[in-house]
């Protein structure tokens with residue numbers, strides 16, 4: 001029972017971390033740099049943290065997983081399209097909105113996903129929502145594979161899919177990391193390197209390792225890893241922000257926003273990892289009380305964890321890191 005409560009806390013942390021990162025980062029999306037003073041004004045404000053497409057799609061995927069225990073791509077595509085149809089004003093990417101509109105109109109997702117960009121989207125929209133697949137996975141490779149499957153219904157491009165695989169694998173490692181001892185960043189990066197092919201993805205992870213070695217600043221990390229709307233230009237930075245402050249979730253999320261660029265998405269991905277490691281109880285309550293969708297997050301986390309702990313064969317195992 002205590003173990004189940006702990007897992008609910010971590011699953012809720014994964015979802016709430018996404019939402020606080022999204023809400024804290026959203027006002028700065030597109031700013032090349034984010035001065036500390038401007039960020040502090042927003043961090044200490046009592047105003048509601050509204051969420052954007054990042055959290056909206058994460059919640060759709062989490063609900064889908066809690067209903068089906070896995071991914072049914074036809075149903076998932078239509079779940080995403082229905083959420084977009086109900087709330088198109090959540091700040092979706094331009095191509096993503098067109099893909100979702102086509103699916104809502106009845107198009108097959110396989111055709112819709114290549115209808116805007118010929119090879120599909122390399123945007124970070126699949127990575128930003130991928131973390132919940134970690135909850136139903138039993139290994140790092142399975143999380144990566146589910147990340148890819150969740151991605152391809154809208155993001156057919158190989159970089160869009162690798163980004164989702166990397167974020168899903170990182171979320172799995174964070175969710176199952178031993179909370180009572182320091183995170184082994186080197187082992188974390190070795191595991192991540194295994195889920196992406198040699199080439200630009202592995203090169204970015206090598207840069208993450210080097211940047212960690214010299215405790216690089218937000219500005220230096222963004223310049224080296226990218227901080228844009230592409231999967232390849234944002235997921236490695238989100239991983240870096242998490243690892244840079246692996247024992248301090250508040251610091252990791254703040255660092256991610258300070259990186260500038262696609263701030264809502266980078267901070268949402270970092271927040272998912274920090275929340276998965278430290279749980280909801282590890283996130284600042286001054287942030288979580290401001291969440292627009294707190295009740296919904298709690299309900300989905302309960303369902304998702306309940307279905308894991310009573311579902312038998314697919315209950316997660318917990319490798320200690």
Ligand code: RVK
Nearest residue numbers: 091092093094095096117120121122123124125229262265
């Ligand atoms: C607005 C050429 C491509 C491309 C390709 C470019 C929200 C397009 C969230 C496209 C996230 C943009 C973000 C985003 C998530 C992608 N050729 N250009 N093959 N693939 N692009 O539309 O869900 O903020 O300019 O698929 O991945 O907060 O519009 O959306 O920051 O990348 O959007 O790709 O975006 P989309 P997404």
Ligand code: MG
Nearest residue numbers: 052053054264
């Ligand atoms: Mg967004």
Ligand code: MG
Nearest residue numbers: 029262264265
């Ligand atoms: Mg964004």
